[in-house]
Amino acid sequence: MQYKKLGNSDLNVSVVALGTWGLGGGSVWSDRDSTAAEAARLLDACKDHGINYIDTAPVYGTGASEELLGAALAGRRHDFVLQTKCSLNWRGEGGNFHYSRDGYTVNNDTRPEAIRRDVEDSLRRMKTDYLDSLIVHYVCKSFPVADTVGVLEDLIREGKIRAYGLSNSQPADLEEYQNAPQKRQGVSVVQEFFSILSPFHGRDYFPFCEKYNTSFQTYGVLEEGFLTGPAFLEKRFAKTDIRARIPWVEEKYHDGLRKAFAAWTPLCEARGCSFAQLVEAWALAQFPNMSLLVGMRKSANVADTVRCLDLRLSPRELEMMEESVRGIQVAVLDK
Ligand SMILES: NC(=O)c1ccc[n+]([C@@H]2O[C@H](COP(=O)([O-])OP(=O)(O)OC[C@H]3O[C@@H](n4cnc5c(N)ncnc54)[C@H](OP(=O)(O)O)[C@@H]3O)[C@@H](O)[C@H]2O)c1
Known part of the structure; x- marks a missing residue:
């Protein structure tokens, strides 16, 4: 495993980070709900492979992901760098409507009192008294x-x-946060969609991350599985x-995806790697201060993913690789 400082912070994080949206289950990850025993085994696998950086959010499974992690972290909290999020909550205390799902209405609220409540709720669910990193889940223009x-700087103090x-x-949001008079430590990481199928937003962001010594953290680098190989295109998911809601489910992209996998196959065979490792290595090569966040529930996927760090692509x-998907790349993805 390779480790890097997270932006301007003193946190030493593994370059591969564990994403736990899927761990939360619910109607957005409808194929399976994970158990506490599975969450514990997942963290065992992370530890075995040197992954110390875990990302979650209150809304992943509406509390479920944080609760499973809380149980799995018992007795080993200090072995991991724990990152969760704030701003999206279902307490019904105001803010802007964000979505309704699984019987909960989620609002976006970046006001100080809401962020403090978010932090207390996450600490309780994860049975810890500190969070290593806290990400504003959806930046919001409604509140100063x-x-x-x-409040973020106060929480550090x-x-x-x-x-x-x-x-x-x-990038303009990063500029605004970094130029706020209250800023002391500043923004250590931005977590944004980024993959070989949707690289433009990240590319716009990289110069700003460089300017502020902020890590760029990918999400959806495997496009929720669609970049793991042609067999994935045959899968069917609940509405x-x-x-079932991202563009790649649409038939019109499948020909392009199949052609890309065919073009990448000789490279995978020559390097003895999976498609997942290949597109992860591609992502890592795009920016030096890159944090590769990958959603994983299976220990086997942890073992497979970490090997992307051994791949060097010319x-x-x-x-x-990118030429093969040029015709199907998209600029914006809403997940
Ligand atoms: N800030 C935001 O708004 C936002 C939005 C989306 C995601 N995120 C964060 O980013 C993380 C990553 O995104 P994501 O989970 O949506 O999508 P992703 O990382 O693109 O894909 C996750 C899927 O890929 C599978 N997978 C992982 N490694 C694999 C491998 N080596 N071979 C084959 N399949 C593999 C996983 O399977 P298994 O689960 O079965 O292991 C899972 O189904 C999330 O978990 C979350 O922490 C943040």
């Missing part, structure tokens, strides 16, 4: 950014969090499932 930065970040944001191979 200076107030949000103020109080020892409740050690770093903070932004998600579903634009509510994320994998500029020609990287270009060939």
